[in-house]
Amino acid sequence: MDWSEFIMGITEGTIIGACVTLVVALVTVAGSIYNNSLINRKGYKDIDTKIGQTLENRTLSQQHTDLQNNFHQIANENQKELLAKIGVLPNTTLSGQNINIIAQVKDLKDTFESAQKEEFSKRQLLTGHQESIVQSISVLSSFQKEMMDLQKDKLTLLKQVDTLTQENSLLKEQIADLQEQLGMDEQLNI
Secondary structure, eight states, X not given: OOHHHHHHHHHHHHHHXXXXXXXXXXXXXXXXXXXXXXXXXXXXXXXXXXXXXXXXXXXXXXXXXXXXXXXXXXXXXXXXXXXXXXXXXXXXXXXXXXXXXXXXXXXXXXXXXXXXXXXXXXXXXXXHHHHHHHHHHHHHHHXXXXXXXXXHHHHHHHHHHHHHHHHHHHHXXXXXXXXXXXXXXXXXXX
Protein backbone atom coordinates (compact mmCIF):
# COMPACT_ATOMS: atom_id res chain seq x y z
CA MET A 1 0.00 0.00 0.00
CA ASP A 2 1.28 3.41 -0.98
CA TRP A 3 1.03 5.99 1.80
CA SER A 4 0.90 8.90 -0.59
CA GLU A 5 -2.34 7.58 -2.10
CA PHE A 6 -3.78 7.05 1.36
CA ILE A 7 -2.83 10.58 2.51
CA MET A 8 -4.10 12.01 -0.79
CA GLY A 9 -7.44 10.24 -0.28
CA ILE A 10 -7.75 11.65 3.24
CA THR A 11 -6.82 15.13 1.98
CA GLU A 12 -9.40 14.97 -0.81
CA GLY A 13 -12.05 13.79 1.66
CA THR A 14 -11.17 16.62 4.04
CA ILE A 15 -11.35 19.21 1.26
CA ILE A 16 -14.68 17.86 0.01
CA GLY A 17 -16.02 17.79 3.59
CA ALA A 18 -14.88 21.37 4.15
CA CYS A 19 -16.57 22.47 0.90
CA VAL A 20 -19.80 20.71 1.86
CA THR A 21 -19.67 22.30 5.33
CA LEU A 22 -19.07 25.72 3.79
CA VAL A 23 -22.00 25.32 1.37
CA VAL A 24 -24.29 24.15 4.19
CA ALA A 25 -23.19 27.12 6.34
CA LEU A 26 -23.86 29.58 3.50
CA VAL A 27 -27.30 28.08 2.83
CA THR A 28 -28.08 28.24 6.57
CA VAL A 29 -27.01 31.90 6.78
CA ALA A 30 -29.05 32.80 3.69
CA GLY A 31 -32.09 30.98 5.10
CA SER A 32 -31.68 32.71 8.45
CA ILE A 33 -31.45 36.14 6.83
CA TYR A 34 -34.52 35.44 4.69
CA ASN A 35 -36.48 34.17 7.70
CA ASN A 36 -35.51 37.21 9.82
CA SER A 37 -36.52 39.58 7.04
CA LEU A 38 -39.95 37.92 6.84
CA ILE A 39 -40.38 38.12 10.62
CA ASN A 40 -39.22 41.76 10.71
CA ARG A 41 -41.52 42.71 7.85
CA LYS A 42 -44.48 41.15 9.67
CA GLY A 43 -43.45 42.91 12.89
CA TYR A 44 -43.18 46.28 11.14
CA LYS A 45 -46.60 45.78 9.59
CA ASP A 46 -48.04 44.97 13.02
CA ILE A 47 -46.43 48.10 14.49
CA ASP A 48 -47.71 50.25 11.63
CA THR A 49 -51.23 48.97 12.16
CA LYS A 50 -51.12 49.59 15.91
CA ILE A 51 -49.32 52.94 16.15
CA GLY A 52 -51.08 56.01 14.88
CA GLN A 53 -54.15 54.29 13.50
CA THR A 54 -57.35 54.67 15.42
CA LEU A 55 -61.01 54.95 14.62
CA GLU A 56 -61.59 55.61 10.94
CA ASN A 57 -57.91 54.84 10.27
CA ARG A 58 -56.67 58.31 11.33
CA THR A 59 -53.53 59.26 13.21
CA LEU A 60 -53.54 60.99 16.57
CA SER A 61 -52.48 64.32 15.08
CA GLN A 62 -55.29 64.11 12.51
CA GLN A 63 -57.78 63.43 15.30
CA HIS A 64 -56.43 66.40 17.26
CA THR A 65 -56.77 68.66 14.22
CA ASP A 66 -60.31 67.37 13.61
CA LEU A 67 -61.25 68.02 17.24
CA GLN A 68 -59.93 71.58 17.03
CA ASN A 69 -61.78 72.21 13.77
CA ASN A 70 -64.99 70.76 15.22
CA PHE A 71 -64.65 72.90 18.34
CA HIS A 72 -64.16 76.10 16.32
CA GLN A 73 -66.99 75.15 13.96
CA ILE A 74 -69.37 74.54 16.89
CA ALA A 75 -68.33 77.83 18.51
CA ASN A 76 -68.99 79.71 15.25
CA GLU A 77 -72.34 77.98 14.77
CA ASN A 78 -73.33 78.80 18.34
CA GLN A 79 -72.47 82.46 17.81
CA LYS A 80 -74.46 82.55 14.57
CA GLU A 81 -77.43 80.85 16.23
CA LEU A 82 -77.28 83.26 19.15
CA LEU A 83 -77.19 86.26 16.83
CA ALA A 84 -80.05 84.82 14.76
CA LYS A 85 -82.19 84.19 17.85
CA ILE A 86 -81.49 87.60 19.28
CA GLY A 87 -82.53 89.12 15.97
CA VAL A 88 -85.93 87.35 16.01
CA LEU A 89 -86.91 88.24 19.54
CA PRO A 90 -90.23 89.98 19.68
CA ASN A 91 -90.01 93.57 20.76
CA THR A 92 -92.37 93.31 23.66
CA THR A 93 -91.42 94.34 27.11
CA LEU A 94 -87.83 94.36 28.24
CA SER A 95 -88.44 91.70 30.89
CA GLY A 96 -90.05 89.41 28.29
CA GLN A 97 -87.02 89.83 26.06
CA ASN A 98 -84.73 89.00 28.97
CA ILE A 99 -86.62 85.78 29.69
CA ASN A 100 -86.48 84.76 26.03
CA ILE A 101 -82.78 85.65 25.78
CA ILE A 102 -81.95 83.71 28.94
CA ALA A 103 -83.87 80.65 27.70
CA GLN A 104 -82.18 80.74 24.30
CA VAL A 105 -78.74 81.29 25.84
CA LYS A 106 -79.41 78.31 28.14
CA ASP A 107 -80.31 76.18 25.10
CA LEU A 108 -77.12 77.23 23.34
CA LYS A 109 -75.10 76.57 26.47
CA ASP A 110 -76.60 73.07 26.76
CA THR A 111 -75.81 72.25 23.12
CA PHE A 112 -72.28 73.60 23.54
CA GLU A 113 -71.72 71.55 26.71
CA SER A 114 -73.04 68.40 25.04
CA ALA A 115 -70.65 68.99 22.13
CA GLN A 116 -67.78 69.44 24.58
CA LYS A 117 -68.71 66.21 26.37
CA GLU A 118 -68.77 64.42 23.04
CA GLU A 119 -65.31 65.77 22.15
CA PHE A 120 -64.01 64.75 25.59
CA SER A 121 -65.33 61.21 25.12
CA LYS A 122 -63.61 61.04 21.71
CA ARG A 123 -60.33 62.06 23.34
CA GLN A 124 -60.75 59.27 25.86
CA LEU A 125 -61.06 56.74 23.04
CA LEU A 126 -57.33 56.84 22.39
CA THR A 127 -55.99 53.35 21.99
CA GLY A 128 -53.91 51.71 24.67
CA HIS A 129 -50.90 51.90 22.39
CA GLN A 130 -51.22 55.67 22.08
CA GLU A 131 -51.52 55.98 25.85
CA SER A 132 -48.47 53.78 26.33
CA ILE A 133 -46.59 55.94 23.82
CA VAL A 134 -47.47 59.04 25.85
CA GLN A 135 -46.32 57.30 29.03
CA SER A 136 -43.11 56.13 27.36
CA ILE A 137 -42.37 59.66 26.19
CA SER A 138 -42.83 61.02 29.71
CA VAL A 139 -40.56 58.29 31.10
CA LEU A 140 -37.93 59.05 28.46
CA SER A 141 -38.07 62.78 29.18
CA SER A 142 -37.61 62.17 32.91
CA PHE A 143 -34.75 59.77 32.10
CA GLN A 144 -33.18 62.44 29.90
CA LYS A 145 -33.45 64.99 32.71
CA GLU A 146 -31.88 62.54 35.15
CA MET A 147 -29.04 61.84 32.72
CA MET A 148 -28.42 65.56 32.26
CA ASP A 149 -28.28 66.01 36.04
CA LEU A 150 -25.82 63.11 36.29
CA GLN A 151 -23.72 64.64 33.52
CA LYS A 152 -23.61 67.95 35.41
CA ASP A 153 -22.61 66.09 38.59
CA LYS A 154 -19.90 64.26 36.65
CA LEU A 155 -18.48 67.52 35.29
CA THR A 156 -18.50 69.02 38.79
CA LEU A 157 -16.68 65.99 40.18
CA LEU A 158 -14.13 66.09 37.35
CA LYS A 159 -13.42 69.74 38.13
CA GLN A 160 -12.98 68.84 41.80
CA VAL A 161 -10.60 66.01 40.85
CA ASP A 162 -8.53 68.44 38.76
CA THR A 163 -8.43 70.94 41.62
CA LEU A 164 -7.45 68.27 44.14
CA THR A 165 -4.77 66.92 41.79
CA GLN A 166 -3.27 70.38 41.44
CA GLU A 167 -3.38 70.91 45.21
CA ASN A 168 -1.78 67.48 45.72
CA SER A 169 1.10 68.28 43.37
CA LEU A 170 1.56 71.66 45.08
CA LEU A 171 1.67 69.97 48.49
CA LYS A 172 4.20 67.42 47.19
CA GLU A 173 6.42 70.27 46.00
CA GLN A 174 6.12 71.99 49.38
CA ILE A 175 6.98 68.73 51.19
CA ALA A 176 10.01 68.27 48.94
CA ASP A 177 11.13 71.86 49.66
CA LEU A 178 10.68 71.32 53.40
CA GLN A 179 12.64 68.05 53.26
CA GLU A 180 15.45 69.81 51.42
CA GLN A 181 15.50 72.59 54.01
CA LEU A 182 15.45 70.01 56.80
CA GLY A 183 18.33 68.15 55.13
CA MET A 184 20.34 71.40 54.88
CA ASP A 185 19.65 72.25 58.52
CA GLU A 186 20.85 68.79 59.60
CA GLN A 187 24.05 69.19 57.55
CA LEU A 188 24.69 72.58 59.15
CA ASN A 189 24.24 71.09 62.60
CA ILE A 190 26.74 68.33 61.90
